[in-house]
Amino acid sequence: MNEPTTALEEWRRYWPTVLAAMVGMSFYTVLTYSLSTFIGPLEAEFGWSRTALSSGLTVFAGISMLGGPFIGMAVDKFGTRKLGIIGMVLAGLAFAAFSLLNGSIVQWIALYVIYGIFALAIKSTVWSAGISSVFTHARSLALAVVLSGSALGQTLAPLAANKLINAFGWREAYIWLGLGWAGVALVLLIPFYFDAHARKAREAPGSEQKPAIILPGLTIKEATRDSRVIRIALANLLMASVGSGVSVHLVRIVSETGISMDTAVEIAATAGLAGLIGKLGVGWLLDRVQGSLIPFSGFAIGAFGHFLLIGLIGGATPLLIGAMCIGFASGAGLQISTYLISRYAGLRNFGAIFGTISSMMMAGTALGPMFAGAVHDLTGSYDILEMIAAPVMLLCATLFVGLGPYPEFTRPEQD
Template sequence: MEEALTARAEWRRSWPTVLAAMIGMSFYSVITYSLGTFIGPLEREFGWSRTALSSGLTIFAGISMLGGPFVGVLLDRVGTRKIAIAGLAICGCIFAAFSTLNGALWQWIALYVSYGLFALLFKSTVWSAGISSVFTHGRSLALAVMLSGAAIGQTFAPIAANALINAFGWRVAYIAIGLGWAGVSLLLVVPLYFDAKARVARTAVPNSPLPDKIILPGLTVREASRDSRVIRIGLAALLSSVVGSGVTVHLVRIVSETGIPMNRAVEIAALAGVAGLVGKLAVGWLLDKVQGSLLPFSGFAIGALGHFLLIGLFGGTTPKIVGVMCVGFASGAGLQISTYLASRYAGMRNFGAIFGTISSAMMAGAAFGPLFAGMIHDATGSYDMLESIAAPVMLLAAFMFVGLGSYPVFRNPEDEFA
């Protein structure tokens, strides 16, 4: 067994892996956070409805939901490095291929099906499993930094897309973001990203046999499926994902349809990404130091406040800014909380399969959320009903974390197979 490292030593050894994973994670989030900016140009050019445009992310999320557990089993067996590199390279090209849209809805659907299948290879479960395999004492903060990639995407994807669309048109924007963002990610992931399995293979003595399996402590899949704490974490993630994804995808439009100019609405919506980054890092740092229900509860309850402020009961720009930042903070903190607590209450033995299943629950919500938001807007002409539903749902999700109890201590799996 490798000697246990302190949090400082873990960071000194593996910070390049965290950096590379963070940028890789940022590209994974681009498909979601850029859509709100592309909706306007595509709607004008092809006459598609908000529901039709939102269907792409529903397909993307649906594939992630169904494929998550299978990818989790795969990465538990072979590690995360090779599949992440392949996923980034292929999806960068597919994202650029959205520039070829010609108005046929089947093409929109086909591109999202293709993107969704290969995006399974570099979704948050992959990066989370890789980071968790090389961090123990500093795991929460390491996960927070990695997951901050989603906040980077949330902040800069709409800004970059809006600038490129205004300067060159939406077709060039798809090409530039797809090839450029994925290309930068690969330039970091290929030389810097090494999970536990890749690290063993990299440092092995030439011509010496590698261990057949690296077994880490934690629950079996069967045990996790009966553990009430793991189930509650998954349920909270599902509830927050349904409302969070619907609001996030349409956030630019939610703000702009209150009378705020489009460019200003994009800037305000981008604040959600900044707040999400703060949420991930702050909560990530605290979770390594503090255990209890208050922090997870608060991280989700802040989102409920944000949705309430966006209902439209308050005039002026300030409530919109505060609401957007609360929603962004909860989005960042929520993913961090769910990922970290899953690793603590389920352990690392089958983390890929277990968190892959939780991630699938989240993607089930993400598959339905944007479509539901589009349907509400098409039916009512506004997003007020959406926010009126989102606020109490987020509060319910917050209560799922009350009373989880202390982290379990798992037996060394080597003792089981001795």
């Protein structure tokens, strides 16, 4: 089959794969974004503290951090179709298993360990690698749509969990969310989700040994010495470290400037919408404009947002703009980095390379909220946090300056 020669042709041929991957990506976020809705019922039934309830997400983040490079190598070797489908089945069952909680914290942590291991096969590395393998001309926008699945989960998971808990109770809510959401994803993944490995295999259905497909790009050793890859990785580590802390504490950061709690919640909610705009807007632009302007601007906007949240300018409007800038930068930052790694490192070992970068981001995500809380405990405010975050984000932006033109990789010999 001839390869598409334009972005429009790619979308006409591969849009079902993008849709399936987006829904798959959305389920990966359900456990995180539904927890706040389950906290009340679990507290009431078992008497658990907020610290104990939050400990599961720390375990989940740790597993994602440690397992990222390994799942990336599996993606490079086996492709993403089988991993995504099997992972969705197991993760859905593991999510539903939370309905069996009996009040034991050990069981709570054990379920997070089990879910965390299975969920490695449905994290962003998997879907990003699969989409990058079939899209060239419209790759950035396709990645943006897929990664927007996280915003879909962030928006719908609390609403769905709340309705299910009110209608059936928290145990049944875990079952419906786990089997229902994962089931919808599987209905789309099985008939529609085919990455380059799977498409190559379908072209030779009668052969005894399915042909291996080796995509062009850097080896892992070459990537570890490539200054462009290192700069992108460092920018993501720094962004995650300051950004996660601010995001988790955003409502409190805004409310402690004198804004009412209700208004603070509304202001913080705009960050999610701005993040979606950042993903899609930057995704569309990166397919059309090469250079440092878009990557630099995407991160620099975050620096401006952190400056506004210091509260030097009175009123709710600067805080609203600041929250939206931070949300935009968060969405745009992941989109920028995923796309640029696919261009500067290529696709040969995209899973392992981006999986490692993703693990670095998870490390920052795990440490950031604790650092933000420590700053507040020591100083009584978040001002120093924002004073640190603003220049750090500006440093992240400068790391994207002068990366140079995208390299042209030659496809290695097929076995």
